[in-house]
Amino acid sequence: MTTPAHLPLRVGYVPGVILTKWRRIWEERFPDTPLAITPVTEPDARGALLRGDVDACFVRLPLDVDGLHLIRLYDEQxxxxxxxxxxxxxxxxxxxxxxxxxxxxxxxxxxxxxxxxxxxxxxxxxxxxxxxxxxxxxxxxxVVDAPPTTVGLAWLKDADDVLIQELVGIVRGRSVNSSRTARERETRTTDPTAQKQPQPQKQGQNQKQKQGAQQPRKSGPTPKRGAKPKPKSGRSGR
Structure with a gap:
């Protein structure tokens, strides 16, 4: 996966696609990386991607997907x-x-x-x-018996980068806490502080361990239960 070629991320959309919710989520998660939103016509959606006018585009099917990644999002009446x-x-x-x-x-x-x-x-x-x-x-x-149209998100196979994958996660409903985005995976592998730290022991457990360390075991064999004590050595008086 390559690094982003353009900042901001340039996103096209065909008429009728509402980006308000997805744009708001993007701004909350990536305030330092703006989205540049560009309207495109349906016939020119593929051309906008091939020319490099946009990095990703919300399109309406049918669409020639040769050389493109495409995820279907929803159907329209x-x-x-x-x-x-x-x-x-x-x-x-x-x-x-x-x-x-x-x-x-x-x-x-x-x-x-x-x-x-x-x-x-x-x-x-x-x-x-x-x-x-x-x-x-x-x-x-x-039109009750007409087939629905479908809206999807498309981008070039040769231009698959981290920011586009973040956008894919947002439009698919992927939350920050419930999923591992590409950026999170990259942070886990490159940041040594992101590794899991050992959990501290509970206070009661520490006290038991200290008490056990302060009471050493007595040396010598332990007498068996019911055994008679040995008589003391030396002469016995008559």
Whole structure:
């Protein structure tokens, strides 16, 4: 595992990914190593990694993972995003069959949003994307039988370093006390003071040992129980 090539750690994310919780945890654990957060578009997420624009990126699958590490994080609910006056806005949910007569777009761009507002097309996007835009002239409805999308964290196989592994631990929910991060393992092997120290003995145990040391055992054999004492040597008077 290599040492970090860049400080701060540069992290990209696609639309709809909320980094607030993970960023807060990072700042608590590593206040001296900031995160540089960079928004990227979904089509350019892989390119941002390959060009070295970011060290790691929160991506949306499917993604070409050749040359990349990837961990899956969570699934997202698909919705259809339509103009407020569109017929779909009057129902609570839709199916894929309900969208057969619609021009369905999947990339959120200014041009595509204008087409949706004009009721020329609809957008099928993850719920987090529609919520993130928060447009008053558009509404979203769940597509109940559409497959979910998946958000993951990706980084280059050739750029696997300590800081990225720390970020992986955070997004996986790894706590400081319950796990050994890469940095903790490195500290254990390089810092001699991190080795386990002998525990002090209890006070009562020390006193017993001192008392035992002050009372030496008597020399000589111990007489057997019930044995008669030997008579004293010398003549006996008559």
């Amino acid at each position: 698909p919705v259809v995003w339509v103009a407020k006056e569109h017929a779909i806005a009057a129902v609570d949910e839709v199916t894929l069959e309900d969208l057969l007569d619609e021009e369905v777009l999947t990339e959120v761009t200014a041009v595509n949003i204008d087409r949706v507002v004009a009721e020329v097309a609809v957008l099928r996007v993850p719920l987090s994307v529609a919520r993130g835009e928060s447009r008053r002239d558009m509404v979203h409805r769940p």
